[in-house]
Amino acid sequence: MKTQPLNTSDPLQFVWQYGEVQVVVMGGIRLEGLDRLKSTLKVQYKQQVIRTNIDLYNDIQVEKLARKMAVQCSLGTSFTVKLLEELTNELEAHRIKSLQQLEVKKEKKVLSKEDKQEAIAFLSQPNLLQRTNELIGSSGVIGEELNRLLMYLVFTSRKRQYPLHIISLAASGTGKSYLQEKVAALIPDEDKIEMTMLSENAFYYFGQQELRNKFAVD
Known part of the structure; x- marks a missing residue:
């Protein structure tokens, strides 16, 4: 046949x-x-x-x-x-x-010894949230000081056992997409999954653990 x-x-x-x-x-x-x-x-x-x-x-x-x-x-x-x-x-x-x-195991990025020491030093200093927010602003995220910090903290929770979720609600043209895109740009590409449209079947083809500790943004 x-x-x-x-x-x-x-x-x-x-x-x-x-x-x-x-x-x-x-x-x-x-x-x-x-x-x-x-x-x-x-x-x-x-x-x-x-x-x-x-x-x-x-x-x-x-x-x-x-x-x-x-x-x-x-x-x-x-x-x-x-x-x-x-x-x-x-x-x-x-x-x-x-x-x-x-x-197949994807190559996992590992911090160099110098980068790790620099990160620990940054985290050990006082006023962590304030300094983090200032760096977010320095990266080009202008204004929305409270919202940008809150959104960044939610995005970084992807590494935790129970990650947080956030929905941006605002009138059209008020900049919610701008804020989301700018803050999302601060997340490493290997941890980020960008989707242009979500539906009931959007996650159909992902493996059971493929989204673990990942950040999905619509």
């Missing part, structure tokens, strides 16, 4: 060709939960199209879909069963590869 490798270039829809049957996995698959392989499938054979939600690790669901495909598409049951087996193998391989890539 002539098949093509699973195409995962578009994370919103994986495409796989098995003979004359095209299978589109809508929304990709979740990397977490190795005890299940839930998928939203669009199966097309010539003019026949079948859309369904299925857990490919559920034998009853797989058998039911195989029979449905055989009847609606006039294909042999042995063919459709084999198709679903091969699809499961493809998705499993993709998931394992993706998880392995997530496990």
Whole structure:
């Protein structure tokens, strides 16, 4: 049977060709939960199209879909069963590869001995918050002395066990985006995740620990 490798270039829809049957996995698959392989499938054979939600690790669901495909598409049951087996193998391989890539340790930045000593000296001096606020102002964050300090402290709490969260609320054109962007620029890039739009599925493709101790700004 002539098949093509699973195409995962578009994370919103994986495409796989098995003979004359095209299978589109809508929304990709979740990397977490190795005890299940839930998928939203669009199966097309010539003019026949079948859309369904299925857990490919559920034998009853797989058998039911195989029979449905055989009847609606006039294909042999042995063919459709084999198709679903091969699809499961493809998705499993993709998931394992993706998880392995997530496990690759990223190079962690370490402070030099001199930088560490300088930081400890700065933290040990009196009036820490005042001096921190003055440095924030020196970096180019003009005005909003109280808000800029509060926002910076919230952003740095990302390293704590229970990080804080902050929402900027103000009328349009009053500078809340400016303040947020300027203070966010003070956070190291490796700890920062910038998002242009948040929705209920915005965090779908992040690994279970990928956002740990990270700072996400919208």
